[in-house]
Amino acid sequence: MNKKLLMGLMLTMMIFVLAACGGGEEGTTEETSGDETSTESSETSEESSEETSGDTTQITFWHAMNGPHQEAITELTNKFNESQDEYEVVEQNQGDYETLNQSIMASGVSDDLPTISQATASNIPDWSSNDLIIPLDDLLSGENFDQETYDSIIPGFLEGVSYEDQTMALPFSKSVRIMYVNEDILEEYDAEVPTTFEDVQALGEEMQEAGDERFALGLEAGVEMELETMARQNGAEWISDDLSTVDIGEENATEPMQYIVDGIDAGWARTAGEDGYMSGPFSRGDIAVYLGSSAGLSHVEPGAEESGINWSTAELPVYNEGEPLTLLAGNDLTVFASASEEEQQGAAAFMNFLLQPENTAEWAIASGYVPVTEAGIEHESYQTYLEENPNAEAAAAETEYAIASPMFAGSGEYRNAMLEAQDAILIDGADVTETMQGLQEEVTTIIEENN
Numbered sequence: 001m002n003k004k005l006l007m008g009l010m011l012t013m014m015i016f017v018l019a020a021c022g023g024g025e026e027g028t029t030e031e032t033s034g035d036e037t038s039t040e041s042s043e044t045s046e047e048s049s050e051e052t053s054g055d056t057t058q059i060t061f062w063h064a065m066n067g068p069h070q071e072a073i074t075e076l077t078n079k080f081n082e083s084q085d086e087y088e089v090v091e092q093n094q095g096d097y098e099t100l101n102q103s104i105m106a107s108g109v110s111d112d113l114p115t116i117s118q119a120t121a122s123n124i125p126d127w128s129s130n131d132l133i134i135p136l137d138d139l140l141s142g143e144n145f146d147q148e149t150y151d152s153i154i155p156g157f158l159e160g161v162s163y164e165d166q167t168m169a170l171p172f173s174k175s176v177r178i179m180y181v182n183e184d185i186l187e188e189y190d191a192e193v194p195t196t197f198e199d200v201q202a203l204g205e206e207m208q209e210a211g212d213e214r215f216a217l218g219l220e221a222g223v224e225m226e227l228e229t230m231a232r233q234n235g236a237e238w239i240s241d242d243l244s245t246v247d248i249g250e251e252n253a254t255e256p257m258q259y260i261v262d263g264i265d266a267g268w269a270r271t272a273g274e275d276g277y278m279s280g281p282f283s284r285g286d287i288a289v290y291l292g293s294s295a296g297l298s299h300v301e302p303g304a305e306e307s308g309i310n311w312s313t314a315e316l317p318v319y320n321e322g323e324p325l326t327l328l329a330g331n332d333l334t335v336f337a338s339a340s341e342e343e344q345q346g347a348a349a350f351m352n353f354l355l356q357p358e359n360t361a362e363w364a365i366a367s368g369y370v371p372v373t374e375a376g377i378e379h380e381s382y383q384t385y386l387e388e389n390p391n392a393e394a395a396a397a398e399t400e401y402a403i404a405s406p407m408f409a410g411s412g413e414y415r416n417a418m419l420e421a422q423d424a425i426l427i428d429g430a431d432v433t434e435t436m437q438g439l440q441e442e443v444t445t446i447i448e449e450n451n
Contacts, residue, residue: 059089059346060114064100066093072366080353087346108132113336116347120331121160124168125409133334134344135166144348149355152373159241160404161332169332170351171372173363175295176326176398177225179317180279183310185214185288193312194289197230197259197319203288204268217269218278218287223260223426224418225327226291228405230256233322239414241406243447249433249440256319258432261425271426285309291316293329294395295368301391313394328404330369361385370395410450417442 065073070093077091092114094100100118107113119127127133140150157171181193189207194200204216219226228238231253237245238253247253263269270287272278282290283303297313304311316326333354335347353359360376363369365385371377377396386393408414421439424430 056085056088057340057342057346059087059116059343059350061089061091061350062094062100062103062114062117063091064094064097064118066096069367072363076354076359076363079359080350083353084349087349089346089350104132111338113338115339115343116333116335116350118172118331119169119334121404121407122411122415124161124163124332124334125407125411127334128163128168129409131337133168134337135168136170136335136348137167139335139344139348140167140170142345142348144345145352149352149373149375152357152375153355154372154374154377154399154402156328156399156402156404157372160328160407163407169334170355172331172333172354173367173369174328174330174372175293175369176328176395176402177229177291177316178294178326178394178398179314180282180287180290180292180296180300181312181314182282182285182288183312184285193314194317196317196321197256200289200317201259201263201268204263204266207288208266208268214286214288215268215270215281216288217263218282218290219260219269219271220278220292221272221276222419222422223271224415224422225329227253227257227260227422229316229325229327230259230319232403233319233325235322239406239408239443239447243406243408243451246440246444246447248443249437254433254436257425257436259319261432264426279303282311283307283309289317294370294392294398295330297391298368311391313391315394315398324398324401326398326402328402370399408447408451410446413446413450414443417446 061077063073073091077089081088094103097118097120101123104113104117113132119133124133139145141147153171157174158167160174161167161169161171179194185191185207186193186203189203189210191203191206192199194203200217207214207216231238231248234252234256236247236250236253238248239246260269264271270281272281275281277296277299278287278290278292279296279299280303281287283300283306285307294313300311315324318324333351335344339347354363355373355376357371357373357375357379358381360371360373361379361382364371364376364382371379371382376382377399382396386396417439421435424435425432
């Protein structure tokens, strides 16, 4: 492995967990634990490898799914293996996302990479620029991947796996940001579900006038996804798809950051802080509306039930009369260049299987993510799930206008710079405009030096 690759992978590793969670995506908390599951999976994989024989081509699949997610991906993998006899997928749990990335690094050095692996938007540019992974366009137009399946992938999800005009991965576990709503607080103040951030502020000011010590707005400890969302709703490009424009420090981007700071300073907004995730304070009844990952539903529900609060979900509010918009988070599937042609074809067949309507729907129901194809959302099983679980409807509705932030080499450096700027503003009290203008210059340099 060359020096550039090693440095790139080490940088990516530092932000792998955060990127996979989309700025603190609580829905994947259970995936960062479960060493026993990881050990059992590895042992099972070794046994399966020893038993593989004949003309079956073995496909190694590395992931970071644990707990119920591990059970769900194992079930889908077994279904694929039983559906045909040409390929055998051997899933290998690598523990958590950080450990998975460490395994990729080590295997890159020893040239012993898997056939297919989970990846995040932060991984793909670095892995692609160092020829670790292959473009999937030829595989997706081959005999092992259906054109109908490809055409059904939600456009925003496809944009999120495109790098330098090539498809470098396929969407797998995807989430959006949604609004969790405390119906009891809204009823107390005779308020409608907020549709704008101005509505949220008005509710907060009304609660303060009433001497209410609860908060109108709750945000995760990392506000970068909400900030980018609000800025884009406010007309900012943030970072344009062609990387030609970075306007993070311009007024339409700094204004939403100032909104967050002012809300916190005034006392009607707060971040999760020492609570770790905002689902805790929201579930206790301390927050009127909470903006977070759709994959966090399984964490909000038990706490809210224990506290006895009435709650629902809704699509994100818009900022300053902007258009509805939500950012994608989660992970994708990518294929390594070291795989043989037969293994690459098997990877295509497996990914095609996972994206079949009934399977992407099954994965979404089991994991809390959303189906990645329109056919999956429309599938009878998922529609039945939505009828029985109306709090999942907001995330499904938002897939129509969900977008992905652009991928670029150096995105790990960008994310670290973004988090440092955020902490400087929210923790150290740094000036919003000055700090974000400095961030804009830094990000521009990162992009120019790496792309």
